[in-house]
Amino acid sequence: MNKSSVRVSLSHLDELWFQVSGTRCNLTCQHCFISCSPHNRNFEFLSRDDIQGHLKQSAILGVKGYYFTGGEPFLNPEMTDILIDTLQYGPATVLTNATVMKEEWLSRLRIAQEQSRYSLEFRVSIDGFSADTNDPIRGQGTFERAIRGVTQLVSHGFLPIITATRTWPDSEDQLVLGAFYKILKRHGYKHPRIKLLPTLKIGAEENRNGGYSKHQRVTSEMLKQFDVTQLVCEHARIVTDRGVHVCPILIDSADSLLGNTLQEAVDTPFNITHGACYTCYQYGAICSNISTRNLATGIEA
Numbered sequence: 001m002n003k004s005s006v007r008v009s010l011s012h013l014d015e016l017w018f019q020v021s022g023t024r025c026n027l028t029c030q031h032c033f034i035s036c037s038p039h040n041r042n043f044e045f046l047s048r049d050d051i052q053g054h055l056k057q058s059a060i061l062g063v064k065g066y067y068f069t070g071g072e073p074f075l076n077p078e079m080t081d082i083l084i085d086t087l088q089y090g091p092a093t094v095l096t097n098a099t100v101m102k103e104e105w106l107s108r109l110r111i112a113q114e115q116s117r118y119s120l121e122f123r124v125s126i127d128g129f130s131a132d133t134n135d136p137i138r139g140q141g142t143f144e145r146a147i148r149g150v151t152q153l154v155s156h157g158f159l160p161i162i163t164a165t166r167t168w169p170d171s172e173d174q175l176v177l178g179a180f181y182k183i184l185k186r187h188g189y190k191h192p193r194i195k196l197l198p199t200l201k202i203g204a205e206e207n208r209n210g211g212y213s214k215h216q217r218v219t220s221e222m223l224k225q226f227d228v229t230q231l232v233c234e235h236a237r238i239v240t241d242r243g244v245h246v247c248p249i250l251i252d253s254a255d256s257l258l259g260n261t262l263q264e265a266v267d268t269p270f271n272i273t274h275g276a277c278y279t280c281y282q283y284g285a286i287c288s289n290i291s292t293r294n295l296a297t298g299i300e301a
């Protein structure tokens, strides 16, 4: 296969992501595609100063929105201040497991959100609608803790997007969504927003369930009728403590590092030859905030 034929260039830097807590997480989920854990120091925290520098630069480049991921972002001791800073530049989304949040942080963030012209979104990962379905993947007691986190967020006026990674057969999606609705409503979240995600067969998930076959690759033929704007690498980049990478999914791959500066990374196209690119091709929009009802599955969530 001619690599250049599956090359994706950035059309415009619409989204800027930050690997704000590196690969450190208080959990050790069995399917984590970058194998985060309390002890994984592969990528380190980003500092508030680092992020402020990138925010200034991003404003010049016309970035429209910011995303914070890890690991668990709220392990970074500067996280609340970082989000408050970001709300001066644009809408911010933070991807969290919601198990370590403090009331004081949420109160400050509520005030910052009200004073900003931009929105603050929380995406909360819960991978099952009960302890029995969630905890085998995310760890004992994590369902209860995450539901408590959702309740905290709702009580502070936030409407978190619940993201659930599909570790069940596709045919059970409706059943799972229905069960999620019921449990979230029971905990006071009246109109829950839910997004179902495919697993990415890399990192810990590769050990749990196997990786991609050599045939699971995007080809130039497949791209002929494909809307590449669905791919996050077409309109986003991510900052880690090593530099700027192509997307939040591939930071562990050496070729994902595109430069030291945003400008270098914006100017560099990427060959979407990884197995994970095949999942992006199949499902599209997996990194965006779009809820499940808007995905190709057509399922209302």
Ligand code: SF4
Pocket: 025, 026, 027, 028, 029, 031, 032, 033, 035, 036, 037, 070, 071, 072, 097, 125
């Ligand atoms: S999936 Fe999320 S919560 Fe789980 S270990 Fe990875 S970063 Fe942490």
Ligand code: SF4
Pocket: 231, 232, 233, 234, 246, 247, 248, 249, 250, 270, 272, 273, 274, 276, 277, 278, 280, 281
């Ligand atoms: S994993 Fe997805 S977002 Fe990342 S480079 Fe491949 S296609 Fe693009």
